[in-house]
Amino acid sequence: MLTTATLASPESRAAATPMMEQFIEIKAANQDCLLFYRMGDFYELFFDDAVQAAKTLGITLTKRGQHLGKDIPMCGVPVHTADDYLQKLIAHGHRVAVCEQTEDPAEARKRGSKSVVRRDVVRLVTPGTLTEEKLLSPSESNFLMALARVKGMGDEGYALAWLDISTGAFRLVESAGGRLLADIMRIDPKEIIVSDQLFHDDALRPVFDTLGRIVTPQPAVLFDSGSAEGRITRFYGVSTLDGFGAFSRAELAAAAAAIAYIEKTQLSERPPLARPERETSGSTLFIDPATRGNLELLRTLSGQRDGSLLKALDRTVTGGGSRLLAERLMSPLLDTDAINRRLESVGWMLAESDLSDGAREALKSLPDMPRALSRLALNRGGPRDMGSIRQAMESASMLRRLFSDSAAPEEIAEALAAIGELPPKLCALLDAALGDELPLLRRDGGFVRAGYHEELDEMRALRDQSRKVIAGLQQKYAEDTSVKSLKIKHNNVLGYFIEVTAGNAGALTDDAAKATFIHRQTMANAMRFTTTELADLESRIANAADRALTIENEIYDRLSAAIVEASDLIIAAAHATSVIDVSAALAALAEEQGYCRPVVDDSVTFSITAGRHPVVEQALRRQAADPFVANDCDLSPSDGRDDGAIWLLTGPNMGGKSTFLRQNALIAIMAQMGSFVPAGGAHIGVVDRLFSRVGASDDLARGRSTFMVEMVETAAILNQAGPRSLVILDEIGRGTATFDGLSIAWAAIEHLHEVNRCRSLFATHFHELTALSEKLVRLFNATMRVKEWEGDVIFLHEVGPGAADRSYGIQVARLAGLPASVVERARQVLSQLEEGERTNPAHKLIDDLPLFAAEIRQKPAQNAEPSAVEEALAHVNPDNMTPREALEFIYALRAKLES
Template sequence: MSHKKEHTPMMQQYLAIKKDYPDAFLFYRLGDFYELFFDDAKKAAQLLEITLTSRNKNSKKQVPMAGVPHHAVQGYIDRLIELGYKVAICEQVEDPKLAQGMVKREVVQVITPGTVMQGEAVDENKNNYLAAITSEAGTYYLAYVDLTTGELKICALPSQEALLNELMSLDVREVVLAPGQLVQLQHILEDYLNILISHPEMTELDPALLTYLEKIDQHLMDALKLLLLYVQETQMRTIDHLQDVEVYEPEHYLIYGQNVRRNLELVYSLRDHSRKGTLLWLLDQTKTAMGGRLLRQWLEKPLLLQTDIQKRQDQVQQMIYHFFERADLVESLGSVYDLERLVAKIAFGTANARDLIQLKTSLEQIPALRAILQEMGGEGANKVFAEIEDALDEVPEVRQLIERSIVESPPLSVTEGAIIKSGFDHQLDDYHDAMTNGKKWLLEIEQRERKATGINNLKIGFNKVFGYYIEITRANLEKLEEERYERKQTLVNSERFITDELKELESKILEAEEKSQALEYELFIQIRSEIKKYTKRLQQLAHTVATIDVLQSLAKVSEENQYVRPKLSPQSKMVKIIKGRHPVVEHVMQESEYVPNDIFFDEKTSILLITGPNMSGKSTYMRQFALTVILAQMGCFVPAEYAELPIFDKIFARIGAMDDLIAGQSTFMVEMTETNQALQSATEKSLLLFDEIGRGTATYDGMALAEAIIEHVHDEIGAKTLFSTHYHELTALQDRLNGLQNVHVGAVEEAGALIFLHQVTPGTADRSYGVQVARLAGLPELLLARASDILSQLEESRDQIFIDYPRMQQKSNKKDISEKELKPLESEQQLSLFQTSAHTTTEQEVLQTLATLKISVTSPLEALNLLHQLKQKLNAQD
């Protein structure tokens, strides 16, 4: 920082303030502009595409400078926030008229990606979360808040993996860590998740915020305190709209990781990271912004308790049954604004008069919503909307206050008047009368002066610089009685004058206008403060209306797409889905015919081993099962003709290949890592989706891993599993694993063309049709012909060497040849016998050869392994 003598007092003030906010763009208020200086100016000029100039242009000590108009500042702030930066707003905090020397300025708010409250940087369709993290003995404690709605929650997570999954599911924009703590985690969050990391000053918490720490476990309290300290530090005002702290346990909801979220395209599309083509996109028929946000929360956290799921199912079903009433409900919801964020703006002190009118309009819909629900909900024990009806608080005090006080179409500004209704305040009415009569008096003066001077085009005008004036054209100046008129301004074609009468009237009118505007602003602040007292009631109402909106959205989607209510049996292990469909694929295909498929697991079956060619629909089949589970446990109906399901606790999916080259992990390493996470965390109540496990390494390595994984899931976990593979040899596992069943997706060749049937049926596929799929992709015919020849050679060689692996009856023990067993092979006769066995073509011949050598085996796979060892050892003897 430069020495004080090198800068003006104003720049010294700027530098002193900037010193406290080194990681933020400092927007320094000067008149009608916010100015940025030094490096802030250079960087902002580049990011915001604004002009970079300099202060003290004639001096050797020029200061880089860039500025934006105060009335347009929000747009520039939004752009910086969206890019992940912070902005410190520095305002004048004293009246320049009263200042002795330099006007005092202070930072009044720091806006960050996690604390932004308004503007384009806030997406109405999703929450804007700021989180704080602490850790103790391997457990992570997470507290997070959405300042735009006041939502405040905390939880404990057992591992870093669980923490990262929760952060990604919440789509957290900024994380607060204690200075010097969790450095490795900070690296992961910044470099791989692109989350802004912030560190608060470890000061004392405002007493008003201390109440949020009461009755909370110490470890959770530490995370919450860290979060509130940062909110206090950045917002610099009372935060009255925070909701009661909700302590929750993630394991009380259906758990799925980021790879499941990504592979199933629940929220973001794999193609362009947009909402289109996702399950959320399909389900979102909500009419309010808060309903849209709640729908996403339900999707991110499906339920586990059967009673909670059935309650939602009952409500969705009632809405499906009552089509016309639901249409009226949707119409009323269309007039409800974003109550959550309106309430937050009111409590935060940023709401304008139009926001209050939106609040009033929303409250006017509540009686209609209650009446419609009463018609839809039934009577007595069947009254499924009773709790919702009771929570529909009309908050009449607020509606009536706004009705009495605020005009129907107020301006955006709250400081320039025209927002308070006549009759609300007597003093204001007096000012309005003076202003109204003043205009009448001006017209009377204008008519009187025209008559007195004989100048018919004489007119009275007004501007902010000169006030009121009488304007006379130059051609009529000779008619004017100079002694009564005082010259005020000379124009090219006219002169402007003032009279004693006009001066007196001007004083009255301007005083009334000035006092009227000041009083209106004061009254508006009082009205807003009064509404603020109803924050908790309004927030509860907002959540209730959002719930209604989500339920009608699920009902609409279920009805339009002919979904059915699933039967959920927590104690059962049965899965029975008849003619199930992938909800999004079915919707996108539109006129194309989607082929539905059954999914069946009896009580004993835990694994369906799926074979079939690429592009035949194996992955779609797997995904539709997982999506059906998620929809069911959200409380929605599901795309099928019939569905009977257990309640799952976790979903794991390894579908597709995602390289992580930056982290130094290959596709196969990612595959194995994700598989390990599933195997380590899954229970018998989980759902596993494994697509082509083992394909990223050598054939035998991959096949061995795939078989071992299947056996481990079957023997040790017992989770319901869909396992697709091109290792057709694995289908023999059905003969010795009681809980495994083979299914396949069919395809046929007609006139050299491959036709996918997209139908999943019991049994195994005979081949993978890889060359035919390559032909569909348009590879050159010459190449395809050569591939067919090579394939024939490989298959012939495999038939000779591989000993009919699919007919394996028992598990291979991968027996090793001992020296004792090798010794009898030293004779020429035995060696010749072994060499002959290398050319055998059937399993029986090989087994007979090994029996002759007095070597026992339990399976063809073991026989193949032993023959390979024998050949190596005999070659070594030679």
């Protein structure tokens, strides 16, 4: 196989045909991309590009000629279906350089029969720079992220910049090594660029390994903080960034790198990016990557959207609304004022149900303004994108009129004000210029409304009604000459001409007529003439189609420029409509599912009455199964204490422990994103960090067993959780030997109680742990209730105070279909094991609490006098003592302690 390196050699170029020489030259400048080389109606790929593309796309690999004595592999895709193939290549991690013909083949032939049509790369297609409607999901943002680090700042010098060129969104935030992966996962980018140096930093290798192929190294010069401000100001056409806000060096470096990458991939085109908006570090709920996966916020563990929390919550009717809902779900707030501002909007929409329903109906006709705008700005749009802008502006204005007489809350009022800033002249211009039925491509023409442009109407008439125009001119000449038999005819030699019989020729040849009619040909029985008017008409008819398209393209360019000029107002109005959509959608969800408005404040209260799992509840309704069993959860401080409680939850498998754990975490997330929650009542003191360790998985690629993954995640929780955190732990220690696991779980609970002091739900099958509630004042036992009936176990899915005495594992095994002989043998073995453990060893341990005594107990002062017990121990040799002497010595020590 001829590799890219081989192709770039002088020998390779010297041996290439002119066309292949051009391909090799362009490919050498784009070595990290598959090259889509335009040839007529196809994009062709050659050499190893063709081999890779054919394998990924499942298309036939052929060959075209030879190079250096070897066959040249080739495959191709039609231009009109290229987007479908691009989507598949991008999904498999490829980057594509699109190489177009930049001149007409006829022009190339003028230079000689063997001349090659000029071609050049017009765009690099990467996962984070997509704009085509076919390549984007309407409900998902398509973020490109840049990660930068400033030297000398240690673990704190990181910054993230992320933007979506399809919508114009552009944001920045500072980060740190300990939360870097969590911040990245919160944003969920499709592509991440980092400098070469950072990419090979061993300290970040675990982060990049987790993120996988979405991380792309780029030259370090793109991330230079010294030149960053200049790059940003040039892009936005400003002299200073003072009006943008204050940014750190790392943030500037990240923002400049993102802009540089956009300029690199989009070449001469400039997307309509909003000014970078800075997020305050720590302004959102910290959710570590493992917790995001466990809670299945955007996708299930299998990668599906169905079954996720987002799918259960999404009642939006616009693409922008769905994207905003996902962003809020991934970034719940910590600011109670901002949270309650959102809740106020949802509550108002719920109360004004008629208004909310009307708004949702108006929003259904709202196209995706930002993405249409982006395509127009990048010269990838068409008349339908202009039509989308027109329709969106009309729908947004109608939405504003709908709310004109209402006393909307602050968030809705601000959104309506932003919609009101849309320029009415632009809307009027688009309405006057664009027709009702619009083609997909500008080259098809026919998108300008009749009556908008006089010359265009005339050219269309000539193009479409040339016979009628010629007939009208023929009648005019017949009347002027009084020759009723005068005809205007056409042939390929003369073009259009006027023909009269030889007997009527005098009317066109007299002195008066000669000024108008020009003799062209004499026939046996007829004479042929032309006129300046007819010749001009012929020329205009011949060029009418081209002229009509030229005029339409000129109008298109003016309209596009007017739209792009108003991009800031359009982006702001689009965001405003998304805010209204999300508020109305969450109100519709609350009414449909019976959700309540949570109380969210700065306390450490966590009290949920009749809480439900939003995903499971809806699944049960779809299946027409038994209704979901609601349960209370109260982790609030009690008895005058400052810290929240820990619930130790025991009960059988299949009893609903994991569902109960997850639903409380999801309710906290929903409350802090500004949504009503699935409960009869909820009071949430803002959670600053959410940790969840639920389920079992391994990481064999990094040499981690299921138990090792469990311990790593548990370690992260115990090392990071604080008093305002919410910790969800399920079955800690079950991946190892029983006593090892029990010991780890025991010590973890003590650490949560004594050190982390956080609100926590801890589910376990180690019933011995329930003894801890006797000594740990903030620990309370809770259990999943069951009933036994004639040897069967009935799961009630109810949570109540108390502790389970067994796990009913054998009953669950029987329900799962284990052979009856195995189940019966298991009962016998369990009975024998239980016979040997009649006493609970846990009670022997609780007297030694806390296990952190060794750390907590203060060391005696260096010069302190030894105690009587220490003095006695210092003068005894245990090796020389008989058993009786040793026992007597112990009694003596006890007496000294009691004296």
